[in-house]
Structures are given as structure tokens and as C-alpha cells.
Amino acid sequence: MSDTSQSSPVVSGSGTDNPLLMPWRTPFQAPPFGEIAPDHFLPAFERAFIDHAAEIAAIAHDPSAPDFANTITALERCGRLLAKVSAVFYNLVSAHSNPALLEIDKDVSSRMARHWNPILMNAVLFGRVAQLHENRATLGLTAEQSRLLERTYTRFHRAGAGLDETAKARMATINERLADLGTTFGHHLLGDEQEWFLELGEDDMDGLPDSFVAAARAAAEERALPGKAIVTTSRSSVETFLKSSRRRDLREKVYKAFTARGDNGNANDNNAAIVEILALREEAARLLGYPAFAAYRLEDSMAKTPEAARGLLERVWTPARARALADRDALQGLIAEEGGNFTLAPWDWRYYAEKLRQIRADFDDAAIKPYLTLEGMIAAAFDCAHRLFGLTFSERKDIPVWHPDVRVFEVKDEAGAHRALFYGDYFARASKRSGAWMTSLRDQQTLDGEIAPLVVNVCNFAKGADGQPALLSPDDARTLFHEFGHGLHGMLSNVTYPSLSGTSVFTDFVELPSQLYEHWQEQPQVLRQFARHYQTGEPPPDDLLERFLAARQFNQGFATVEFVASALMDLEFHSQPAAAIRDVRAFERATMGKIGMPAEIAMRHRPTQFGHIFSGDHYAAGYYSYMWSEVMDADAFGAFEETGDIFDPETARRLHDDIYSSGGSRDPEEAYIAFRGRGPKPEALLRRRGLL
Template identity: 40%
Template sequence: MIKKYLNTPFNTKYNTAPFSKIKNTDYIPTFKEAINLAKKDIDDIVNNSEKPSFQNTIEALDFSGEQLDRVSSIFFNLNSAETNEEIQKIAQEVSPMLSEFSNDVALNTELFERVKSVYNSKDELNLTTEQNTLLDKKYKSFSRNGANLPEEKKSDLREIDKKLSQLKLKFGENVLAETNKFEMLITNEEDLSGLPEGTKEAAKQLATSKEKTGWLFTLDYPSYIPFLTYADNRELRKKITLAAGSKAFKNDDLDNQNNVLQIVKLRHKRANLLGYKTHAHFVLEERMAETPETVLEFSNELLKKAKPAAENEFKNLENFAKELDGIDRLEKWDGSYYSEKLKQKLFSLDDEKLKPYFKLENVIAGAFTIANKLFDLKFEEIDTIDKYHEDVLTYKVTNSKGDFISVFYADFFPRAGKRNGAWMTSYKPQYIKNGENSRPHVSIVCNFTKPTKTKPSLLTFNEVTTLFHEFGHALHGMLANTIYPSLSGTNVHWDFVELPSQIMENWCYEKEALELFATHYETNEVIPMDLVEKIKESATFHEGMQTLRQLSFGLLDMSWHGNETIESIKNVKAFETEVFKNTSLYPETKETCMSTAFSHIFQGGYSSGYYSYKWAEVLDADAFEYFKQEGIFNKKVANKFKDYVLSQGGTENPMTLYKRFRGQKPQPEALLRRAGLLK
């Protein structure tokens, strides 16, 4: 019986999701019932005969629809991490229902009147800082989403939101299908020249699992990236590069060009309807940056510093490839390959030398030890809670007093039902209700190299920093300590959300931290100090090119979403090529297009927000300088970071929180110093 599992509190340890008991056929009836329950919550607020107050309106609204939020987080998290055709079909059916419900709430005149009444009397209410923030946020969630529109425009808004929810899903489904579709089977062993043994073994294992003879390579990162980095065969590198770069750009059933144009035009139309110049103006009003002009100024300022360095690095790389192999023109499929060769030459450092020191289990244990030293957290692996796939690891998190802090899920390996990349998410938020601090259920999802018959999962250094990055987001979720769910954990301004994740990456470069977990998987020898020095030295290798690349993605995002003439754009590729003119180093390839697979901005929540990675890098470089001054495990600094940043969620303006922690505004020079771009 479905109700038993999804629309009542789960009868499970820590109230975790009962994954194994949920059938796909449960979802639609459950969503329908949960929407009805949520509607009842709203009706109860609207029909309350008492005068609107903070408690009976604003607070009640924040705690409404709890079952719906819970089933939505379970379903959509699985649609990203463990999907199939049936789930994707359900998502297409459910998304418009949810979009319609959220519009019903946002456009409910009587509800808005009650919210407005509390908002207009806020000066007399003696609210706490957190309550004031919640009131402001609730009021804006109506005013920014059409509550002040006349009726006919409200129905236009509903129509736009419904279409957008379906288009975003379709975009993501196409990218996943394209990723899964490509296979490059190699049957001649000579074509594997240059590839590390572990990569070859994984490719052989993958071929065998699909009943094929040879070595199989796919567009999953643990397969694609090593091939691009190490394979001597230039033609095959070209083949896999063009396959990755042309995802959903082939004028077939899985093509996303029309989806991109429809999404950006609908977002623009929606922003105009609400009285904003562009989608970027709408989004950025609620970010630290506040305006598209600030974002462009910030990006162009960094571009000015990074571009000369990037051009110089690229020239050196071209000369190196010419000297080494007589390459006349460096192409996109040559970049990683020759960068790795040059890095090895300059630093005698390559990922294959490092990987034996980064066994996945040791890196996880290292992240846990660092969290313990900084924030007094203890992680205990448990097998008493349900999981959605056998690869998932589950942990109980406690503090030094033994108090229960969080449930933590970790899902590390690629599979057909999982989208590429890495992310953090949650199955249940933290909040305080009726005097009880209800703790969160947090998850990180990655796509790392799987163990083979002869080797455990050995991570590249890039994968190590990715794990620490997502773990930083997870800590933000776990250490949340707010009253209201909508202000808890990672519910912060989008350009602030990357600070906790990016700051954690810094520990991966520090000798004191590496000694805790970087031990050889066969000999247990701690990583030699000369390798640690080389990791640090190489940290700024090609930093100019990396910065240029990140800025180019952010500028593409802003061009799609901050453009007042977006209606006139007909050709995705031509538009993108024009935007990239100022930041591209490699020759143009007609077969590839970034936008058609740019899931961050067209499916995820990063539209008008991709700049935030660089924005948060300024924050994290500045914040980590403070740790470096006082000691990277300094308890006083760690406690301030926990108390003023990690536990506060979105209860206050992020700049206020940051200055409380740091004692000053973030200094951009800290990032430029770290990147080696400040002479």
C-alpha cells in the first residue's frame, strides 16, 4: 500500500527514506495525495479567522507541504542518480503538476494579502534576525513570482512555468541519453599506447560486462578524461573529443538546440512579465552580486588579469607540442594530452604517480578526519538504513558529545542511470519544530574510477579535490542549525553556496592534511614530501587557461540570460561562437557546441549563476588565508567558520555572515595571489 511508505512519517531508523519499499508505480498517486495535503495546509492558513501574524501565516507557510517536499526530494534525487525510462516518464508527468501547484501558491491572492499584512506591520513585531529574513523571503517569493500581476498575466506565467519545467527535464534526458549512447570499442592493442594500466583494465572490464571483446571507452568521466589525457593515438582522441563536444547537437531526436532557444526565450519572457529587463536581472536581485553589471564587471576584471597569462601558457604549450611531436596546430583534443606531458616535464608529476596514494576509502577517511579536527564530527558507517543502490555507502554522523547530527549517503561510481559530474543534495532538511531539532539527511554523488579485479578505486588528484568539494557542501547541510527549513543548510544566496565546498579543496594541498590520508594502497607508505611539494608547485600550472575557461562558461551563461535581444537569436552555435570569441584559445570545431549539453544552466539551478564559482573562489581564497595565518586546524578559526557560516544557512545576508567570520570584506587579491596571477 503506497500511503504506508510515502505519505506518512517513515517508520524507519532516523526517519530515512525506505528506498527498497518504493515502487515506481507509487509515485504518481503519492504526488497527487501529497499535493492535496499541501493544498490543505495552504487552505488552513488562508481560512484562519485570526488576524494574520508571523506564526499563523509566515511560519505556517514555511512548514507547509512537508510531505510533498519529502517525496519530491526522493523522486528527483533518484531521477539524477538512479534513473530509468519509467522514472523519466513519471518526471515529465509530475513536473507540470508541481509547477502548477507552486503557481497556485505564488498566485494565491488571499494568501498574499495575509503575507503582505504581516510584512507591512513588521516594524511592530519585534522579530529575530532569522524571522525577519524569513518574512522578507516569503514576501519576495510572492512579489517576485507574479502575485502583483493582473489575472490574465498570471495565467501567462503559469503557462511559461509549466513549459519550462518540461523543457528542462527534456534537456537533461537528452544529455544523459547521448552520454550513454556513445561507445568506442578498441580491438587493436596498439591503439591503447600511452594509457595507464588501470585505465586499460577498467576499459577491458567494461567491454566484458557488455559481452564485447576488446577495450570499451565511454563519455563517463573516469573513462573519457584518462583517454584524452594519456592516449597517444591523436585520431582516437579527436573522435572521443568530438563525441563529448557534440552531445545533443546532431539535429536528431536527442538534439537540444531548440530546447536551449525555447528555455532562454521563455525565461526572458517570464522576467519581462514580472517587470525585469532580463532573466539575469530577475535572478541576481537575490544574489550577493545583485546586478548583471556587477557580474560582468567582476568577470571582465578577472579576464583582464587572466587572459595575458592564458595566452602565454597556450603559446608555450603549442611550442612544446611542436617540439615534441611536430604538431603545427594545437586542437581541442590535444590540450589535456600535451598539458599532462608538459606538467610531467616541469614537475616530474603525473596522476599515475599520485593515484596509488589516493585509494578512495583512504580519501573518504581523510575527509572525515579533517571534519573531526575542524568541526568535531564523527562518521560511523552503518548498514541499518535503506539505500537506493548497492554502491551507496551510509553513515551516521555525531558530534563530540555523541549527539546525532545527520545521516550521510555517499554514491561514488558511474552507472547508466546516473548523470555525469558530481553534486551534493539532501533527502531531508534540518529545522527546529515544537522544540525538537530535526536533523538532515545529506548525500553526495560522484562519478569516480571503479575498482577493478586487481586494483581498488584509485583517484586522480582532480577526483580527490572533487570529493572534498562535494563533502564541503555536505558539511554545510549537516551542520545546519536554523529554525526554518527554507533557510537551512545550503539554502543560501547562490553565489555564497560554493564557499563551503571550495574552501575544503584547500586542505588537499596541505602537507599536514595529506599526511592524514595519502598513503600508498599497497605499502601504506605516507605520500613522499617531494610529491607534496610538487602538488603545491603544480597547483598554479595553467591557472591562466583554467581561469579563462571558467570565465568563458560564466560569460556564456550571462549572454544567454542577460541579453535584452534574446528573441532575435535563431542559431545556438553562431551565438555561442560569437560569445566565446574573446576567450577561446583553440581553433573552432564546427561539430561541437557547449550550450546543448550545458546542464548546469539549462537543467540545474545555475542560470545567471555560473559566475558564482569564481565569485566564491575569491571568498574561499580569502577565508583560507585566515586559516593559513592561524594554522589550518586552528580550532578558533574553525569554530568561527562553523558558527558564522556553516550553521547559519540563509538566516542573514551572506556578506554580514562572512565579515563576522573574517573581520573584513573578502579581498580579490587573495585569489590572484593563490592563482599566481598577481605579479
């Protein structure tokens, strides 16, 4: 089934010199990262492609009449080597890349598309799946099997398995080109992020907290600049600098570099890639019978239509924009009071917002940051998981890792049985792409015995220097809990079939477990226990804690506007005719003008750095999902609040059974109602953000 006529080498059957092709004799069969070199990957992928193609051919040409076991279950058992090699490879490409891996990624991305195209468009194979789907009511399937059959049929159908041969050939070409473009987009973004930094002299430190300076020195050390201090384009570095630096000229430099990533007219420019990606996505959607890519993408989601997604965003946009404009006027007034003779600019907003927060709420982030150590917040995340779900975490030093900073924890359930391995890769470095994410090196399943997951959290926090602990901003602490919530979705998964495991759910549902978990991070009883001053070990004084919690809704107009603008931009990109988008900057300006974007606020992700939607398509036409899920998470935490106990055992049991452990084995709306007893109420989101 795969194209085996390409130039990559075919490995021998034994694979005795390639650790990717050998059994892993490490604890829990974890990847032996220390033994894996870049030149192992292409031979391993080649072998995996050949093995998978043979497995698929055996199913498609099985002379027996199709049944669930010989078709759907057989598909679930296919491609295990490919999944194993891919998980290790893409983890390294994202979290610890090097030039050799990035070159291999360019080759593998197109080869992966060429491998999957003939599988997902195989008419004989789809015929077997379609026959089972048509007769599904007579097959005596369990609920999970019914869900798997439905998802398998949908996957083949949406990939174009029902198209004629001419359309299939064109779809295959489109898919291969999109794979190349998505990889190129990501490489360009990483290139701009690696190339830019701002070196700080002693005169450039005015206003910067000691913790930031320590992190800036550690970042310089990471880039082989000992004794220096630098600002990088890591969000943690940029946002802290913009909040703290009294040097307006430097704030402008940092802000412009951050928002110009991928848009500098250099070898890393992403504008042309965006134009081609949008045109190809539209063409693919039309081949499948949809008027636009957004209509295609959202049909297979909770939202169902672009209009539903846009409706939620616009409902939030109106009060958020009004709040942001009021805050803008207050910030301009503050500038005037200080004698400033300039108009508020985007690089000023965070700096003056911190001043305004001190005035209105008697609080700034710098006051709480010494209490938010990375160690303390990891312990808090683990403790909440223990109190909710009975999990325990113990650090293991005998598990191979891809970088010395990576830590591994064995996860056990309430009965003391092994549940998972959890990898935490927390610090920013030049070899890591920006942002924060959860992934897995192996998914949970019970199809052929208990397979325990290997779950990964990757963040980009600033490292402490000279033996000092890493200190997190409130946003960083929320990010840690957010990604750990995704991690719990993977660790607590309890399904039979790998395709339904963990986070294999609709994009606008997958953020519910992560965003819901953020709520525990900001609870007073959690902070009193785990927020400890890095020097004294004391908890925050009650008045500081009260001011911190009271200030949570401050600047929510800004935060909501920058997010919703990005989500609306995403929908516009994928709803408007691609022929109308020849100049990405002009389209961006027009779209922002149409929605009334305040000039003093930038989108959270400008197009040329919007990896969520252009470095692959997982969130394409789906960035709204974070807010769709936030409606549910704000409403879901209310179930605990209504009991008077944020760790209420019965509510936690339902949360475990109906949300975290069920993976994609049931319809998400059904899963939510099973947990909450009703559908979510959107007002909960507006209340949480202080926009009601």
C-alpha cells in the same frame, strides 16, 4: 489550490500499500528504498499535492488577522509530504534512473509547476505576507524570523504574486512550459551520455595508465560488456583519456563526442529547447518589470547586478587568457620539438600540458594518482571535519540505499549525539547523470522538535576493477572534498525553519562552504596522513609531494579560461534579447569571438550540455557564482593560514557558527564579515590561481 482534475489517480486516505505514504520504520526514518517502486510515485505525488493545497487554503482563508505564527510559521509547516516524496524521487531520477522513472519525471515536472503556480500567485495569501512584511518592525521578531519573513515575501513577490490576473495566467503557462523544457533538456543529455562509448582494443591502450584501463573495464562491465574496456562521456573518463592517450585520432573522437552531447541533430538534440527556454525566461522577467532575465535573477543575489558579476569575470579573464595563450605557444613548441606536423587542437591540450608539466614541474597526475585512493580521500574528508568541527563518522550497513554501491555513515557531534546520516554514491554508472552534486533527502530543522538531516553526495568516479581500489585524479580528490563541503553545510545546519536550512542560501554564496573545504585536501599534513599508495601503503615521498603541491598552479590559464568562458556565455544568453538567439551555435561562436576565446580551448560546458543553466534554472544567469564564491573561499582560508594552524580551534568555531551552521538565517555578506572580520579581497583568488 492545485489542479486536481488531472488524470493521475487519487489514492485512498490510508496509503497502506504505498511506502511513500506510510511512516518509515527504518533507522532514523530513512527512506526505505528497497520497498519503493516507480509506480508508487504518481499516487504519492497526487496525495501530496492535495494535502499541500488544503494546508495552503487553510492559511489563506484563516479569518484571524495575519500574524507570524498563523501565516509564516504555518507556511513552514506546509507541504511536508510533498517535500518527502520529491526528495526521494529527484534523487533517484538523477542518481539511479530508469525508463519508468524518466517517464514519470516528464509528467511530474509539469504537474509540479501547475501545483506551485496558484500558490505562489495567490493574492490573498500574498496579501497576508505583505501585511506582515510592511509591519515587520513592530512584530518583535527574532533575527531568524525577520530573515524568514523577508525571504518569504521576496519569494512570493518574485514569483509574480503582485501581478494582475492576465499576467499571472501567462506566468503560470510560462512556468509550466519551462518545467517541461528543463526536464526534456536533462533527459536528452542523459540519453546522449548513455548511448555513446568508445570500445578500446589492445592497440588502443598506448599511454593509458593501468588504473584507467582497470576503470575502463569496470565501465564496460557496468554496461554488460564483460571482457571489454570502454571510454564513456563521464568527465573522469574523458579527461584522464585526453591526458594520457598517445592515440591522437582517438583523443579527437572522445573529445568531439564529449563536447557534442546534446548537439548531434538526433532525438536528443537540445538546440531548440535552449531557444525556447531563453525566450520564455526573458518574457517572464519582463512581466515582472525587468529588462532581461539576468537582471531579474541577480537582483536576489550577492552580486545584485549582471554588471557586477561580469566585472569580476572580466577582471579574471584578462590575465587568465594571457596565461593560456602563453601556454598554448609553449605546447605548440613542444609539438614541434617532437616532430609533430600539426597545429595544437583542443583534443591535444591536456595531453601536451601533461608533458609540459613534467618538464616544468617534474610532475604529472599519474605519479600521484596511486596514492589518492577513494578510501583514503574519504577518510581525509572525515578527519578534517572531525578536527575542525568535532564530527565523527561510522559506517552503517542497516540503512536502505538505492544502489549497492551507495554507502551510509552516521554522523555524530563532539558530544556523541546523532547529527545526520551521510550517503556517499561515488561511482559512475549508466543510470546516473554526469557531474557531481550534493542533495538532501531531509533537511535539518527544529520547528517541531529536532529533525536531523539526511545528506547525499553523488560523484562519477571510475571504479577500480578486479578487486583493485578506485584511484582518484587530483581533480577527482578536489571534487570529493568540494561536494563534502556542501554536505557539511547541510549536516551542520542549526536553524529553526526548513526554508532557511543548510544550503538554502544565495547561489553565489552556496559555493563558499564547498570551495573552502577543498583547501584542506591539498594541505601537506593531510596528504602525508591519508595519501597512501594503493599497493604498498606508503605515503608519497617528500619530493613527489613537494612537486605535486608546486604544480598546483600549472595550467591555471586553461582551467580559468574554460570556466570563465562558460560563465560569460551564461550571462550573454540571459542578457541579450532572446529574439537575437535563433541559432545557438552561431550565438556561441559570436560570443566566443567577442571575448577572444582561444580556439584550442572549449568552454567547460557548451550550451547543449550546460545542465547547470538549462536543466532547471538554479544556476541560470548564475554560473559566475563559483568564481564569486572563490573570491571568498580563497580569502577565508587565509584566516586559518594567518594563525599558523589550518585547524585553529577559534577560527574553526567562527567558521562553524557564522558560515556552516547558520544556513540562510542571516544575510550572507553579514555572515562572511562576522567570520572574517572584514569583506573578502579579490586578490586572494588571483593569487590562488597564480594569475597575479
